[in-house]
Amino acid sequence: MTLDIPSQPDALVRALSRDGQVAVRAIVGTALVREAARRHATKPTASAALGRTLLAAILLGAEGDEDETVQIQLSGSGALRSATAIADAAGRVRGFVGLPSLHLPPRDDGKLDVGRALGDGTLTVVRFHPSWKEPYSGIVPLVSGEIAEDVASYLRNSEQKPCAVALGIHVDGSGEVDAAGGFLVQALPDASEATLGALEANVLRLPTPSDLVRAGLGAGDIVLRLLEGLGAGELHATTPRFHCSCDRDRVLRAVTLLGRDEIREIAAKGEEVEVRCAFCAERYALPADEVGSLVLDA
Numbered sequence: 319m320t321l322d323i324p325s326q327p328d329a330l331v332r333a334l335s336r337d338g339q340v341a342v343r344a345i346v347g348t349a350l351v352r353e354a355a356r357r358h359a360t361k362p363t364a365s366a367a368l369g370r371t372l373l374a375a376i377l378l379g380a381e382g383d384e385d386e387t388v389q390i391q392l393s394g395s396g397a398l399r400s401a402t403a404i405a406d407a408a409g410r411v412r413g414f415v416g417l418p419s420l421h422l423p424p425r426d427d428g429k430l431d432v433g434r435a436l437g438d439g440t441l442t443v444v445r446f447h448p449s450w451k452e453p454y455s456g457i458v459p460l461v462s463g464e465i466a467e468d469v470a471s472y473l474r475n476s477e478q479k480p481c482a483v484a485l486g487i488h489v490d491g492s493g494e495v496d497a498a499g500g501f502l503v504q505a506l507p508d509a510s511e512a513t514l515g516a517l518e519a520n521v522l523r524l525p526t527p528s529d530l531v532r533a534g535l536g537a538g539d540i541v542l543r544l545l546e547g548l549g550a551g552e553l554h555a556t557t558p559r560f561h562c563s564c565d566r567d568r569v570l571r572a573v574t575l576l577g578r579d580e581i582r583e584i585a586a587k588g589e590e591v592e593v594r595c596a597f598c599a600e601r602y603a604l605p606a607d608e609v610g611s612l613v614l615d616a
Contacts, residue, residue: 328559329345331537333550333553339505340509341506344501345558348495366432367398371390372405374466386447387446389403389442394437395439396436401413405558409558436465442456466484486529497528517544524543564595569602570608
C-alpha cells in the first residue's frame with residue numbers, strides 16, 4: 319500500500335512570540351534536500367546527514383544580514399567522514415557529504431543512524447560578511463552526531479544562545495527523500511519562567527519534523543504549534559532553495575591555481591579536462607585548447 323503524503327512547498331518561516339520573549343524559525347525543505355540528494359546520488363543514511371546539515375545551515379543563516387553567509391562543517395571518525403553546508407540569509411544553500419554512497423542499518427527505533435555515520439568529532443561554524451575584517455568561527459565537540467543536538471550545543475556554548483533544535487529527513491522505500499523539515503527555537507534574554515515552561519512543553523509535545531511534514535504541516539503551521547499558548551507575532555516567510563554559485567568562469571579561475579607547468583602539461587596531452595563542483599556535483603568539460611589558453615593568465 320502506498321501512503322498518500324501531502325506535499326508542502328518549501329518554506330522558511332520566522333516569528334517572535336507575542337511578548338517578544340521567544341524567537342522561532344521553522345523550515346520545510348523537502349524539494350531542496352531531494353535536489354541535493356539527487357545531485358550527489360546519496361544513499362539513505364548519507365541523504366539524511368546531508369539534508370539535516372543543509373537545513374541547519376539555513377536555520378542559522380536566517381538571522382544574518384544581507385550578504386552574510388554561514389558554513390557548517392561536521393567532521394567525524396565515522397564512515398561518512400564529514401558533512402558540509404553553506405547558506406545565506408536569503409535561504410540559498412549548497413553542500414555535500416564525505417561518502418555519498420554510505421548507508422547503515424537503522425537504529426533500534428527505526429531511524430537512520432546518522433550519529434554512527436559521523437562518529438566522534440567536531441562541529442565548526444563559520445559566519446562571514448564581506449564587510450567584516452575576518453570571519454567569526456566557533457568549534458565544539460560533537461554531542462551525538464545526530465546534527466540537531468550538535469547545533470544546539472554549538473549555539474549554547476559558542477554563541478551563548480539557549481536553543482532547541484530539531485531536524486528530520488524521511489527517505490521512502492525507493493531511497494528518495496519524501497519529507498524534510500526542522501525548527502530552531504530560541505529563548506531571548508529576560509524570558510520568564512512561565513514562557514520557558516510553556517515553550518519546553520510545546521517542543522516536547524511535537525512529533526519529529528519529518529513526521530510533521532509527512533502529516534501535511536507547512537513551516538507556518540509548525541511555528542504556530544511551537545508558539546501555542548504564547549501567541550505569535552507576524553510571520554515572515556521566504557523560500558529556501560538549493561543553489562550553488564559555481565559557473566564556468568569560476569571553474570576556469572580555479573584551474574589557473576594548478577600553476578603554469580601543470581596547465582601546459584594538460585594542454586600538451588590534448589585531452590578534455592572534467593572538473594566537478596564538490597558542492598553541487600555539476601560537471602564542467604574543458605577542452606584542451608581552452609585549458610591551454612589559461613597559461614597566459616596563470
